[in-house]
Amino acid sequence: MLRVEGLSHAFKNGNETTLVLQQIDFRVNKGDMVALLGSSGSGKSTLLNLMAGLMKPTEGSIYIADHNIVKMNENKLAEFRREHIGFIFQAYELIPNLTVRENIELPLVFQSTRPSIRKQKALKLLEQVGIPDKGEMFPSQLSGGQQQRVSIARSLITEPSVIFADEPTGNLDTKTEEEILAILKHLNKTMNTTFIIVTHEREVAQQTQHIITLRDGLLEKSQPAVEMDKLPVEEAVH
Amino acid sequence: MxxxxxxxxxxxxxxxxxxxxxxxxxxxxxxxxxxxxxxxxxxxxxxxxxxxxxSYLKMDEITVMPDNGASAGPGSQSTASDEVKNRGKLSDQKVEIMRNIKHVKAVAAMQQLSYMQMTTSDDKQAYAEVIGTDLNSLEAFGNTYWQGSASDAPNSVVISYGTTLGLINEEEQNKLFDAMNLNPGDPALQEQYMTMMTTPSALYQKQIQLMNNDQDNKRKTSEALRVVGVLKKPKGVSDMQIANDRKIYVSIETANRLREQLMQSSGEETANDTYNQVTVKVDAEENVKQVEEQIKKLTLNTQSNLLQKESxxxxxxxxxxxxxxxxxxxxxxxxxxxxxxxxxxxxxxxxxxxxxxxxxxxxxxxxxxxxxxxxxxxxxxxxxxxxxxxxxxxxxxxxxxxxxxxxxxxxxxxxxxxxxxxxxxxxxxxxxxxxxxxxxxxxxxxxxxxxxx
Structure with missing residues (x-):
């Protein structure tokens, strides 16, 4: 489903070159829920941006649904993202002047889907994320947890091949964090959607099936979450 | 999207x-x-x-005049010049041809005599332009009667509505003008003048006479003329503008008589079967150019108001x-x-x-x-x-x-x-x-x- 091969990325700052990712290789199967775990500066966000096609790597290939996204131009990538990639942001990133339902429908708007079909799908997803009565409200009228549920529903509306979640619980309290993770796990199971969750929290990563640990731009470990659970805290996250 | x-x-x-x-x-x-x-x-x-x-220039009318050719040079033969003049005469025959040109609605001879003083039977006076024409053709030229109609009776005249305005006897007129000269800015006098200029007088079926000074400055008075028709007041024009549009229409025969009675002979008599000027009414403005070109082929001079409009x-x-x-x-x-x-x-x-x-x-x-x-x-x-x-x-x-x-x-x-x-x-x-x-x-x-x- 997702294949990362020999991926390296360097930032240039004047004459100085900083290598942020080095020779990363891993694969994620369809329906997997994978965590990219690492501390600040480990390169996990850069890796997420590269996999989402928001940046071009210095070296290597990224295959999503057998398409090498590294070779795609900006418009092709936009089209590809529209069809195959879903996004969940840490700060939800909902459009404030659109209603909750309109926010969820937005990716389908760019696909020119008929309004009636969009509405039907959005209402179904609102039910799945547990806020069926909030469709006509505006994001500012919702709590953080509810806004993240909207963001999850929006990421699912195009039925993408993979959903990237960037610190999805980073702005939430513990109780809401648990609720959101439960929703993600439920959706992963029921809809067989592939999730890649970027996090620096070991507890969040442990909710997934597989954990890829990054340290100083290198892939340190790639192991099932259950195995990590057995390690002491210091070793699990550097 | x-x-x-x-x-x-x-x-x-x-x-x-x-x-x-x-x-x-x-x-x-x-x-x-x-x-x-x-x-x-x-x-x-x-x-x-x-x-x-x-309303003033009549865009759908063409004025036709004889084509006398270019003025003869000093060495040119007078017989050649006469031949050109004869060819360019505005004859009855040519008028008949013009009547049959496509898009022509009416043709009438229009002889402008001059501005003359008009006096009514109750001694009121005003100036008006005297025009000799076929009185029966006035309606074909877009005029409608307010009172009366054209008549073939001798000494009949048809007057424009403006001719009925501003009639005043000489004594009153002199008094008003003197007062205005003394107090040029007096609004009451201005008002009085405006009222006088825009007040109509009943002239229908009344007798009028025309007056003109000859070369020796001798005042000549015409025979009595009867107003048989008054044309309708034009729409969309102010009374002051109407008061300046003063016309007296007489038949060609009456015009010839008036010329004899009031004016000095020019020495160049017009033959009975030729005209100095003829007006042609065309059915629509857009056909004026086409009709004008056809009239020119008859060795005649034409003048329309299209140029003014174009400019x-x-x-x-x-x-x-x-x-x-x-x-x-x-x-x-x-x-x-x-x-x-x-x-x-x-x-x-x-x-x-x-x-x-x-x-x-x-x-x-x-x-x-x-x-x-x-x-x-x-x-x-x-x-x-x-x-x-x-x-x-x-x-x-x-x-x-x-x-x-x-x-x-x-x-x-x-x-x-x-x-x-x-x-x-x-x-x-x-x-x-x-x-x-x-x-x-x-x-x-x-x-x-x-x-x-």
Whole structure:
């Protein structure tokens, strides 16, 4: 489903070159829920941006649904993202002047889907994320947890091949964090959607099936979450 | 992306950003209103001037004169000159041919005698232009009778409505003029003069006489003439203008007699079967040129008022171009405000643009959203401009009405073509001004835009 091969990325700052990712290789199967775990500066966000096609790597290939996204131009990538990639942001990133339902429908708007079909799908997803009565409200009228549920529903509306979640619980309290993770796990199971969750929290990563640990731009470990659970805290996250 | 979604998303921004929308729409509305007003004032003034021109100059009439050829040079043979004159005579035969030309409605000889003093039986006096013509043809030339009708009876005259105005006896006239000379600014005297000039006298079936001074300054008085018809008061012209249009129509025979009675012989008698001048009435203005060309083939000189109209149209075209140019200039200035406002808006919304790009919006979709937004601003400005121009025209008309005597039919109207033209200019200005911000928005780097510090 997702294949990362020999991926390296360097930032240039004047004459100085900083290598942020080095020779990363891993694969994620369809329906997997994978965590990219690492501390600040480990390169996990850069890796997420590269996999989402928001940046071009210095070296290597990224295959999503057998398409090498590294070779795609900006418009092709936009089209590809529209069809195959879903996004969940840490700060939800909902459009404030659109209603909750309109926010969820937005990716389908760019696909020119008929309004009636969009509405039907959005209402179904609102039910799945547990806020069926909030469709006509505006994001500012919702709590953080509810806004993240909207963001999850929006990421699912195009039925993408993979959903990237960037610190999805980073702005939430513990109780809401648990609720959101439960929703993600439920959706992963029921809809067989592939999730890649970027996090620096070991507890969040442990909710997934597989954990890829990054340290100083290198892939340190790639192991099932259950195995990590057995390690002491210091070793699990550097 | 569906057009309805594009419009909805763009309209949402227009509605939400009230201050930006208001500023942009205000600038555009002024430009749009300026264009509509320029076109309206241009068209209305042209129409008013044309109507007045038509009422005086008669656009559908051709004046035909004999073609005497170029003046003979000193060495030229007089017989050759006479031959040219004979060929160019305005004869009965040629008048008959003219009557049968396609699009000709009527042909009548018009002999302008001169301005002469007219005296009524109760000693009131005024000056009028005496014209000899076929009285029965007056109706064919667009005149209608208010009182009476044409008559073949000898010494019959038909007078224009203006001839009935401003009649006053000599003593009263001298008294009024003396008082006016002493107090030129006195409004009461001005009012008295205006009332005198616009008060009609009953002349129908009355007797009048014409007077003229000969070369020896001897006053000659004509035989008594009877007013058998008074023409209708023209519409859309003020009483003062009507009072200046004073005409007395007599038959050709009467005109010849009056010439003998009142004027010195010119020594060049007109033969009975030829005319000095003939007027041809054409069924429509657009056929005048064609008829004129055919008449010229009869070795006759023609004169119509088309040239005056064409020159008037040229002058108005220049005026309209200048006025529309001023409107376009205002729109260009307004477009700068749109560029600035929308560029700022692009900067403020770059995070939103970034999110949309991450969610799958491509370059053209982002660009189109901004262009539609600019077009909507243009449309809004245009609609406001239409509203403003109606208000301004209404104001101008109210001002004209309050300043006029109510006789003139002078008002500014908005031609139907001006509204789509004004709207199109406003929308086009919006779109053109929106191109740069739209392109700039579409080039926003999604990653930079969504990054939080």
């Amino acid at each position: 569906r057009v309805s979604d594009l419009t909805r998303l763009s309209w949402d921004q227009v509605r939400r950003r009230k201050v930006v929308t208001m500023l942009c729409a205000a600038g555009l509305s002024i430009g749009c209103a300026a264009i509509i007003l320029a076109m309206s004032i241009g068209e209305s003034t042209q129409k008013i001037v044309e109507t007045q021109l038509t 008037l149209e040229e002058q108005f075209a220049v005026f309209k171009s200048i006025a529309v140019g001023a409107g376009v200039f205002i729109l260009i200035i307004a477009s700068i405000s749109i560029i600035v406002a929308m560029t700022m808006s692009t900067y403020q919304r770059r995070r939103q643009i970034g999110i949309m790009k991450v969610l799958g919006a491509n370059l053209s979709q982002i660009r189109n959203m901004f262009i539609v937004e600019a077009a909507l601003l243009g449309l809004l400005g245009g609609l406001l401009g239409v509203l403003f121009s109606y208000w301004i025209v209404w104001g101008i008309n109210a001002l004209i009405l309050s300043m006029s005597t109510g006789e003139e039919n002078m008002s500014i109207f908005i031609p139907l073509t001006a509204i789509p033209v004004g709207l199109a200019f406003a929308v086009m200005t919006g779109i053109i001004s929106g191109i740069y911000p739209a392109v700039s928005a579409s080039r926003t780097d999604a990653l930079t835009a969504i990054k939080r510090d």
